[in-house]
Amino acid sequence: MASIVDTYNSHLARSPSWRARRAALVLFSLPPRPLRALPTLLLVLLAFVLVLPVLAVGASWLQWNEVSAQILREMAATVLPEYLWVTVKLTLMVGVGVIAMGVPAAVLVTVFDFPGRRSFEWLLLLPLAMPAYVTAYAYTDFLQFSGPLQVWLRATFGLEGRLLPEVRSVGGAAWVFSFSMYPYVYLLARTALAERAPQLMEAARLLGASLPRRLMEVALPMARPAIAAGTALALMEVLADYGVSAYFGIQTFTAGIYKAWLSMDNRVAAAQLATLLLALVVVLLWLEQRAQRRLRFVGSATARASSSEARPIVLTGGRRALAWVLCLLPVLMGFVLPVAFMLRPLAADWSVLPWDRFLVWAWNSIRLGAITAALAVLAAWFIAYSVRRAPTPLRRGAAQLVALGYAVPGAVIVVGMLLPVGWVQARWPESGVGGWITVTIVGLVWAYLVRFVAVALQSMQSGYARVPRSLDESARMLGAGGLSVAARVHWPLLRRASMAGALLVFVDVMKELPATIVLRPFNTDTLAVVANQLARDERLGEAALPSLALVLVGLVPVVLLSRTLRSDTRSAGAPSG
Secondary structure: OHHHHHHHHHHHHHOOOHHHHHHHHHHHOOOOHHHHHHHHHHHHHHHHHHHHHHHHHHHHHHHOOHHHHHHHHHHHHOOHHHHHHHHHHHHHHHHHHHHHHHHHHHHHHHHEEOOOHHHHHHHOOHHHHOOHHHHHHHHHHHHOOOOHHHHHHHHHHOOOOOOOOOOOOHHHHHHHHHHHHHHHHHHHHHHHHHOOHHHHHHHHHHOOOOHHHHHHHHHHHHHHHHHHHHHHHHHHHHHHOOHHHHHHOOOOHHHHHHHHHHHOOOHHHHHHHHHHHHHHHHHHHHHHHHHHHHHHHHHHHHHOOOOOOOOOEEOOHHHHHHHHHHHHHHHHHHHHHHHHHHHHHHHHOHHHOOHHHHHHHHHHHHHHHHHHHHHHHHHHHHHHHHHHHOOOHHHHHHHHHHHHHHHOOHHHHHHHHHHHHHHHHHHOHHHOHHHHHHHOOHHHHHHHHHHHHHHHHHHHHHHHHOOOHHHHHHHHHOOOOHHHHHHHHHHHHHHHHHHHHHHHHHHHHHHOOHHHHHHOOOOOOOHHHHHHHHHHOOOHHHHHHHHHHHHHHHHHHHHHHHHHHHHHHHHOOOOOO
């Protein structure tokens, strides 16, 4: 404090005018201690509210009782090994699938040149717009025993019985997840390769390396951290899924959590089972963050490796045809065919579609998405601004805890929310907390915020990274306070980042299924919930309308992402194909 006062006095002594004295007063004055502590307290409180469900799941082991112990013992002796085996088997199959489709596509559009390469750069992102459970409904409707394909085969060739493998199986789920999640691997691997892979492969060619050797020893090692990070993200989505596993009837950890909770009516046992799933997610999250750190190192190293420009390798003949097949197959299987399968019942009979109720479902989805997006952007702005203004370890730690919510499955969040709510309701029945959480949209919005604030926070932090700190200092020297700086300096510069974060949160809320199924109030069905209910009732024709609406909403961020990637490629001076 003494050094600050001395600096202030010396500045006044050197200041010839009252304007400079006023600037020095603004620059070096400190608010009272209670006001300085208030933003930190609010940030810690916000982080606690958003992390409370995860903490409650971990604390469930402190509520050990004989009933929950008996349930866990019975599950461990009967179904728990199957949950573990099916989950591990599914993740391994999906891991192999997303790598097998994402890596070749990324290498082809960055290292090689062939007709249509520019189109495939964004077409390969389209499966991101398809929720995995919508893809499952589409394939089931078309490939099941009574579906049009098997009916046509039996009628045409005089065959009988089942002609195709059962879609509702672990293999079918791996098929659906692989074609829905491979863009994670494709996107990160493409980003890692796009900047310097053609230049380094050209240098290897000049040194006499053959094309297979250049691919195996130059391109793939460069993309290895990105491949690992993308695979971890895809597998976290698989572990968080409920729609596909419930619809296909496969016994994953998520399905087991809901059974322990809803069928056996024991929240403590469900929470204790959820900790095992949470442990798997933590391992994958650690692998993803480790791969991202290695990816940044590799990116900085390769950026210094060469400054020359090199054109991609031109493919001709059979290699060109193979490139078309490898790029077109994921797009067809992950987007084009599922959309076509969903459009078939719409084109066959429009009268069976619930057009009158569709507007109600759409309004519920839009309302929940808009409320959550607005609150998520507001919370993300407050967190990012607090860390920017005073990046203390406490504030940075609170921001990191909030950012972990996106990796937590929706089933874990729901169980973790209702544990403390039930505890409060049992001790203070007159508080009505249980009613507020389960009867209104408060609990549903809370669950959405726990999971999706991280999306808005990442967008807001990226926006703040492009705002120079010198603007803050200049504004304060001119007399602007903290809120004035945020409103008049930061907000105009963060408007695009805020809109991008709000859009991503809005789309995620529209597609979210596990928390919505459990926490939605009466008469608050959303498009995702209705599509799931109609599909489980084998009314797949009626499920096509809400499913396609979700696909259309999901296309918006995919289009924006493809435009951003294309503009980044142009600014980096990438060679044109």
